[in-house]
Amino acid sequence: MENISIDGVDRKILQELQMDGRLTISELSSRVGLSPTPCARRVAMLEKAGIIAGYSARLDQEALGLPVTIFVAVELERQSADALQTFERALRPFERVMECYLMTGTRDVLLRVVAKDLKDFDSFLEEQLMRVPGIRNTRSSFTLRTMIRRDRLPDI
Template identity: 75%
Template sequence: MDVVDRKIIAILQAEGRIKMAELSERVGLSPTPCARRVAMLEEAGVISGYSAKVDQAKLGLPVTIFVEVELDNQSTDALQAFERAISKFDQVMECYLMTGTRDILLRVVAKDLSDFDRFLEERLMRVSGIRNTRSSFTLRTMIARRALPRI
């Protein structure tokens, strides 16, 4: 990956719908070689997809909750079972395997506190293997970067 590839990535992270002609002009290539580079970045998995950025509050999901999960067992089978179960829950936006005192960190969205309570009781706490959970509600987002830093 060279400087031009990094420029392409930076521009696409900020403007995913940019036309190839404009992208090629901004990175200093003609459209065909630029399109080839984008295709190679996609094939290599560096660019893993394109999506719209949406405002979760405007979609009726203004509450963000971070849920720390401690499992009974951290074996490979237990982690895989937890991952399979949690992947079915649309409210879980991100799920991380962690180091430290908690095994899993979830980022969950909800309409309100009652909606989150239903999620906990009817979905999350029915997943086998959970020993303990701890939830923290966000008050406001201070920084939310979607583009990775340039390296």
Template identity: 70%
Template sequence: MEKILDHIDRKIISALQRNGRLRMADLSEQVGLSPTPCARRVAQLEDAGLIQGYSARVDQAALGFSVTIFVMVELERQSRDTLKEFEAAVRALDQVMECHLMTGSRDILLRVVAASLADFDRFLEEELMRVPGIRNMRSSFTLRTMVQRQELPLRP
């Protein structure tokens, strides 16, 4: 059963998207509930899978990953087994930040981070090109990120 969000749930999710470290007292004040009912709502949202976890946003370049690359992958076949094997293989590659199954001429879109062009070349040759089932790959390098959002738009 899908949870139907009311305006309080939406306020809670919006506030936690902006700051996942909010103390319950501050969150409850922002959404107009006392702390106990607010904590109960947060727990319900977590149990329902709407809130899947909490993490810190970090500066990718400050941690040494100044290059972002989008890699379009065409698979040799699009069978369920091929997709499962590919997914398992790329999950093991820690430089792959996102992997999307796509429509259109490319089957998979990867977002990869690297310290440099040489690091990406090493990643391609030693890791990604060894993943079975790949027919073709094309890479595009990000010059700069113009928009990047962490918060989903919650409308009433």
């Protein structure tokens, strides 16, 4: 990952791609006021620098049969670097874990988990999460509905 300086045109490119990652270079260049070749070079530079980390489709979890979102706060027995790495490695194969954050405060880790229903989540807890060594305690909170969700970073 390179450390680069970005200008107003780069910011416009990033904003447009956050709104629609499927834009062609021709469409993108038109929206940001560049010709296609310099626009393509800038996009490549932003990708190489790691500012554009990748492209993906945003899927509707409910439409795909995973309507339940649960936040699981995890307290670990130990918080050493080795214990955290071991915990992280153990969680990587768990496809129901959509996000995992190291936290400050009384809980060490916060997970965002998706499930089909309560029974599916219970199976995930019993068969996967609670079998991870080093967990002292967990506390789960079920979402009732998503009030705000942004996939776009604030204007930079």
